[in-house]
Amino acid sequence: MARQSVSPQITANILEFVKTNEMRAGEHLPCQMLADAFRVSRAPVNAALKKLETMGIVRAEPNRGYFLAMDAAKVETAKPEGEPQREEEDPLYFRIAEDRLAGKLDERVSENELMRLYDVARSRLLKSLHRIAEEGWMERLPGNGWAFRETLTSRKSYEEGYVFRAVIEQQAMLLPTFQPNEEEFRKARAVQTALGEGGYETWSRAEIFKANNEFHEMLVACSQNDFFLDAIKRINRLRRLIEYHITIDRSRLPRQTSEHLHILDLVEAGRRTEAAAFLYTHIMGASRIKTPRV
Amino acid sequence: MARQSVSPQITANILEFVKTNEMRAGEHLPCQMLADAFRVSRAPVNAALKKLETMGIVRAEPNRGYFLAMDAAKVETAKPEGEPQREEEDPLYFRIAEDRLAGKLDERVSENELMRLYDVARSRLLKSLHRIAEEGWMERLPGNGWAFRETLTSRKSYEEGYVFRAVIEQQAMLLPTFQPNEEEFRKARAVQTALGEGGYETWSRAEIFKANNEFHEMLVACSQNDFFLDAIKRINRLRRLIEYHITIDRSRLPRQTSEHLHILDLVEAGRRTEAAAFLYTHIMGASRIKTPRV
């Protein structure tokens, strides 16, 4: 009857933290440091650490705190035995998107209607609806009810989105503040290479989509301008909903990854204008090939 | 104890509708038509019409509905006698922005803290906070409380915003779908001319700011791409908060309006590339001159 806890989220955060910092068995995990890192108080961090102790991932020592019980590499395999997984998005959110894309929901719907349909409490429904409104594909009507915008379902919006992405990304790269981040480039190169050398046949659709988005967002982040980055992130969230419904043409992926690598090459060679132009063509090319169910 | 009504809003909408359609005394106001126009049911429209009847703006005829009691031109003067005014934004929203800009609010605040400080109910506070989160200058923390982003207060963000606007607007104008809207151009020309010929001394700061924003949004709307338009609207909402705190240098306005008119001239002469380049310079020029209190 009270709110749900953030500590499962914190548990997942700690695991991720340990992994990305490649920590070794025996290293100390100071409570306040973790709390600051995740922007919460020590309370939920302690709850999370207690949980991790029962999972055998950390060890508690009286008056000294918690210490990692195994190397970061082993943590990953130990992880799935417990159930802590961040549920960063309510499945309800996706169901609404899917049902709208499948034509199962009218353009106008009332809150009570949705509550009955999905059998959820109003508070939970409203959370999803607010998130959706923030993303701009539904809006609250002045009286009762909510309305879907055409953002998700119209061919025209779909194409406008590609134009917007192509322009924003190209221009971001041309900004005087653009500064390639060596470390990020190295990581991106590794991911794209793995994807091109076989990953395109074995990775899940979600993994492929995520890798692609992260590549593009990494490039825009190099512009050091948060408005460009926010704009791209915002439109990528939308894309995720729409393109999940498009069958991935895996045969195109080697070409896509090699283009990604080519962009990295051009930037690193200081040929920024060429890179930006190529990036533009790369994005617009993708729009011409895919066809959404509309 | 129940929700507040939308009918005052509808009342204002009807007045605006009558005005922009330049309706004459005696014209019929069909209930369903108004309901459709404002996306509500007949119920709040009827409530609004009843209100307008008591104000003497419309007349009811039994079984025939409501009819305008005076020409649209007269409606405007009759309007202020009643109290119906749309309150499209909760003043609380602005108070939060002001208090943050004035340094009266810490970077982190709890909901209860804000409720006590402003003496408002949680529901009302949350509405403003959600709106603010949507605009991106505050965010909910994972545990308790909310945090301000630096969007409002940092010089760097301020400058990034100008770069973003300049790029988006220029690129919007260069899109193949860009199509100047004659009617809108005519209106914009009238407004900018009025502002340049004396309005800059007498108009209120809010009016000047609104005219400026509408000019730029009108230009971007001609691109026929909603993503570009949304991006500009989004950043203009932010600008409104920040720039209200900057003293307007009215001596610059004649120059600004003449630049606006010059842009319209170039577009109408078909010199789009020049217009876009000039627009870019125009926006970046403004950023160099103004200095926000940061």
Added chain:
DNA sequence: TATTGCATTTTATAATTATAATATGTAATT
């Protein structure tokens, strides 16, 4: 046939809790 007027159903809100979770101050420990 389109629209109103009215009665009825449906909807969403604002206020009010109980309660679990988060935040935090401080003495004890290393």
Added chain:
DNA sequence: AATTACATATTATAATTATAAAATGCAATA
């Protein structure tokens, strides 16, 4: 000096209403 352990204070949520408002069906009317 930094950190933990624990006690206490503070915070936000989820559930539950009562109620006004919005939506809607339909007979009456123009």
